[in-house]
Amino acid sequence: xxxxxxxxxxxxxxxxxxxxxxxxxxxxxxxxxxxxxxxxxxxxxxxxxxxxxxxxxxxxxxxxxxxxxxxxxxxxxxxxxxxxxxxxxxxxxxxxxxxxxxxxxxxxxxxxxxxxxxxxxxxxxxxxxxxxxxxxxxxxxxxxxxxxxxxxxxxxxxxxxxxxxxxxxxxxxxxxxxxxxxxxxxxxxxxxxxxxxxxxxxxxxxxxxxxxxxxxxxxxxxxxxxxxxxxxxxxxxxxxxxxxxxxxxxxxxxxxxxxxxxxxxxxxxxxxxxxxxxxxxxxxxxxxxxxxxxxxxxxxxxxxxxxxxxxxxxxxxxxxxxxxxxxxxxxxxxxxxxxxxxxxxxxxxxxxxxxxxxxxxxxxxxxxxxxxxxxxxxxxxxxxxxxxxxxxxxxxxxxxxxxxxxxxxxxxxxxxxxxxxxxxxxxxxxxxxxxxxxxxxxxxxxxxxxxxxxxxxxxxxxxxxxxxxxxxxxxxxxxxxxxxxxxxxxxxxxxxxxxxxxxxxxxxxxxxxxxxxxxxxxxxxxxxxxxxxxxxxxxxxxxxxxxxxxxxxxxxxxxxxxx
Amino acid sequence: xxxxxxxxxxxxxxxxxxxxxxxxxxxxxxxxxxxxxxxxxxxxxxxxxxxxxxxxxxxxxxxxxxxxxxxxxxxxxxxxxxxxxxxxxxxxxxxxxxxxxxxxxxxxxxxxxxxxxxxxxxxxxxxxxxxxxxxxxxxxxxxxxxxxxxxxxxxxxxxxxxxxxxxxxxxxxxxxxxxxxxxxxxxxxxxxxxxxxxxxxxxxxxxxxxxxxxxxxxxxxxxxxxxxxxxxxxxxxxxxxxxxxxxxxxxxxxxxxxx
Numbered sequence: 024x025x026x027x028x029x030x031x032x033x034x035x036x037x038x039x040x041x042x043x044x045x046x047x048x049x050x051x052x053x054x055x056x057x058x059x060x061x062x063x064x065x066x067x068x069x070x071x072x073x074x075x076x077x078x079x080x081x082x083x084x085x086x087x088x089x090x091x092x093x094x095x096x097x098x099x100x101x102x103x104x105x106x107x108x109x110x111x112x113x114x115x116x117x118x119x120x121x122x123x124x125x126x127x128x129x130x131x132x133x134x135x136x137x138x139x140x141x142x143x144x145x146x147x148x149x150x151x152x153x154x155x156x157x158x159x160x161x162x163x164x165x166x167x168x169x170x171x172x173x174x175x176x177x178x179x180x181x182x183x184x185x186x187x188x189x190x191x192x193x194x195x196x197x198x199x200x201x202x203x204x205x206x207x208x209x210x211x212x213x214x215x216x217x218x219x220x221x222x223x224x225x226x227x228x229x230x231x232x233x234x235x236x237x238x239x240x241x242x243x244x245x246x247x248x249x250x251x252x253x254x255x256x257x258x259x260x261x262x263x264x265x266x267x268x269x270x271x272x273x274x275x276x277x278x279x280x281x282x283x284x285x286x287x288x289x290x291x292x293x294x295x296x297x298x299x300x301x302x303x304x305x306x307x308x309x310x311x312x313x314x315x316x317x318x319x320x321x322x323x324x325x326x327x328x329x330x331x332x333x334x335x336x337x338x339x340x341x342x343x344x345x346x347x348x349x350x351x352x353x354x355x356x357x358x359x360x361x362x363x364x365x366x367x368x369x370x371x372x373x374x375x376x377x378x379x380x381x382x383x384x385x386x387x388x389x390x391x392x393x394x395x396x397x398x399x400x401x402x403x404x405x406x407x408x409x410x411x412x413x414x415x416x417x418x419x420x421x422x423x424x425x426x427x428x429x430x431x432x433x434x435x436x437x438x439x440x441x442x443x444x445x446x447x448x449x450x451x452x453x454x455x456x457x458x459x460x461x462x463x464x465x466x467x468x469x470x471x472x473x474x475x476x477x478x479x480x481x482x483x484x485x486x487x488x489x490x491x492x493x494x495x496x497x498x499x500x501x502x503x504x505x506x507x508x509x510x511x512x513x514x515x516x517x518x519x520x521x522x523x524x525x526x527x528x529x530x531x532x533x534x535x536x537x538x539x540x541x542x543x544x545x546x547x548x549x550x551x552x553x554x555x556x557x558x559x560x561x562x563x564x565x566x567x568x569x570x571x572x573x574x575x576x577x578x579x580x581x582x583x584x585x586x
Numbered sequence: 587x588x589x590x591x592x593x594x595x596x597x598x599x600x601x602x603x604x605x606x607x608x609x610x611x612x613x614x615x616x617x618x619x620x621x622x623x624x625x626x627x628x629x630x631x632x633x634x635x636x637x638x639x640x641x642x643x644x645x646x647x648x649x650x651x652x653x654x655x656x657x658x659x660x661x662x663x664x665x666x667x668x669x670x671x672x673x674x675x676x677x678x679x680x681x682x683x684x685x686x687x688x689x690x691x692x693x694x695x696x697x698x699x700x701x702x703x704x705x706x707x708x709x710x711x712x713x714x715x716x717x718x719x720x721x722x723x724x725x726x727x728x729x730x731x732x733x734x735x736x737x738x739x740x741x742x743x744x745x746x747x748x749x750x751x752x753x754x755x756x757x758x759x760x761x762x763x764x765x766x767x768x769x770x771x772x773x774x775x776x777x778x779x780x781x782x783x784x785x786x787x788x789x790x791x792x793x794x795x796x797x798x799x800x801x802x803x804x805x806x807x808x809x810x811x812x813x814x815x816x817x818x819x820x821x822x823x824x825x826x827x828x829x830x831x832x833x834x835x836x837x838x839x840x841x842x843x844x845x
Binding site for chain 2: 068069070071072073074076077110111112113114115128129135139142143146147150151154197198291294295298299302303306308309310311312313314317318319322324325326327328329330331332333334335337425426427428429431432435436437438439440
């Protein structure tokens with residue numbers, strides 16, 4: 024590292040080959056400044072900060088394997104006859120896309136491995152992005168100044184769903200064609216513009232001849248380009264904002280406690296990339312995924328049992344499976360397919376709107392304007408944690424509904440009963456999950472309060488000379504206490520507007536809106552446990568034990584009562 | 587001819603003509619319809635032994651003479667193929683009622699099954715047990731079988747025969763361990779919720795192609811462990827359990843303090 028700083032006018036001529044190369048580069052690009060700043064950048068240490076890295080690394084693997092696949096894939100719906108080594112397909116009429124998928128799987132050396140790594144990496148990419156988003160949500164890492172970065176991350180999630188979906192549809196097998204058929208149905212269910220939009224997307228009536236070339240361009244050019252650009256912005260924001268850190272002694276909203284990027288994190292992150300790549304290669308090499316030759320070439324008539332999308336789209340499938348079919352209405356000769364529109368457009372719309380807007384709603388009801396670099400412990404924001412768990416519950420119920428046939432066969436249940444149970448559960452379970460989570464959080468907060476005020480239980484009962492019994496508690500260390508008291512418990516917003524204007528007596532137009540925000544704020548913060556104040560702590564310590572000096576005198580021997 | 591002409595307008599004339607036409611059609615069908623090759627010839631002793639076995643094990647539900655009751659189907663005319671399928675897979679005798687009869691270890695040995703089949707087949711004609719050649723997967727065309735399976739069978743049995751759900755707790759079973767003979771018998775007899783695929787739907791040669799396709803699926807996947815061949819749901823479960831599970835494990839290890 025010292026050699027990169029050799030631009031100083033003073034002698035310091037580099038002697039080693041690496042030093043000379045670095046000096047050459049630095050004199051021409053001034054990169055030393057950037058390297059110096061980055062190498063010294065401090066990152067806090069926690070495993071949950073590596074979840075986003077998993078997503079990043081699986082994206083790199085996706086690009087590497089994806090480039091390989093584009094060398095052999097033919098994005099065409101032109102028809103050909105299969106004559107390759109798969110005996111169960113020989114002589115069948117297939118599309119060029121399907122044919123080339125089989126060719127790259129069975130006739131290109133390493134092709135099947137690459138295809139399987141690519142598909143596993145796609146599943147892991149979305150899964151790690153979702154897990155990363157959960158961490159950000161539950162720890163409040165989206166608060167000021169990071170709301171915009173949350174939006175960037177949210178857009179990345181949507182883009183990764185689109186990337187997955189467009190890739191899933193490329194091989195032109197029965198399963199992917201079924202997925203496109205559902206997409207076509209969903210698009211057509213949109214009132215007025217639906218059928219035009221469907222013709223626009225498919226270049227005519229489904230399936231047409233255009234969709235696979237179009238999806239190919241979307242999948243290999245448009246979406247990866249957007250994802251790359253937004254990943255760059257996402258990381259730039261992390262550098263600008265500096266990384267958040269978990270609460271603890273010495274950590275404030277104004278500092279970052281951790282290790283420098285170089286050498287600690289360069290080694291850790293570099294190593295982690297190879298761990299991710301290695302695991303994905305292992306999965307691609309040993310676990311079969313999306314065996315398109317089993318599904319056969321696409322034909323609009325067959326649908327096989329167990330036809331489902333990849334896991335990240337399963338909630339949409341489940342939403343459609345749960346919806347009763349009677350909701351289709353005909354108004355003046357025009358069909359309004361609410362049975363498709365509600366589950367496939369309205370429900371995901373609501374879920375994604377909640378995700379996108381949540382940071383802004385929370386900012387509005389806390390009126391918190393200061394930058395927050397120390398993360399929340401999930402228990403300290405019970406309503407947010409409860410809402411997050413309720414959201415996940417709804418998502419999981421929809422995903423289960425999308426797998427209802429497999430649940431039926433594997434758990435020997437009736438698919439009809441599963442569907443009915445999940446129809447009710449979709450509305451009831453998130454409420455129960457919210458309530459339970461919030462109560463658990465409040466309980467944990469009370470336990471923290473109790474611990475701070477009274478210390479750890481020690482299991483040692485002491486009897487004083489006057490015959491009084493008490494248990495000796497061990498006070499918390501500074502670090503333990505800091506973790507438990509250093510948080511903000513927001514209070515509900517005071518109603519800022521009066522109902523009537525004080526001077527004119529007219530109705531205040533802003534009153535109703537302010538009242539709604541204040542009600543929402545009450546919903547969030549009415550039940551709250553305040554952190555222990557220093558005064559409370561002192562008071563508790565003062566009258567906790569009648570004779571602390573006696574307790575101190577007790578030998579640290581055992582837990583016998585009244586020894 | 588005069589007498590015939592006189593009775594032409596008799597009110598029973600259409601009925602008599604209809605009966606005659608049916609008789610002629612039936613006789614022609616019986617004479618011309620392709621008769622199925624019978625795998626093994628049965629003897630009168632087989633029928634007698636089968637009758638005794640039936641009386642002891644099946645008549646409780648299916649009635650004496652296999653005519654059925656209000657709760658159970660008549661077995662007159664189901665043929666030897668149906669008996670062989672139901673008994674050799676252990677579905678019959680049924681242990682308990684439920685959404686559908688479950689597969690269980692067969693209760694009768696091969697001889698007893700043959701005797702039972704011979705008895706039921708003696709009651710009325712029906713599909714017979716296919717010959718070994720009719721179900722030999724090596725003689726079938728797996729590619730043609732794949733196409734037929736995809737359009738006729740996969741919507742219930744899954745693309746490669748891993749099975750799937752039907753309504754109200756019924757299900758299409760996995761075909762991994764079903765013998766070629768049983769697959770053929772199921773197609774011609776349509777057990778439980780399954781439709782009958784007669785010789786006009788799927789010809790005997792095409793049935794053999796389907797068998798060839800299904801037997802080929804038992805060789806496993808070129809891509810590694812097929813994860814039950816259940817499609818994207820099981821792949822998603824493994825992505826989360828193995829993939830995200832292992833990577834979070836690695837993240838905890840990397841994030842752990844060295845001290």
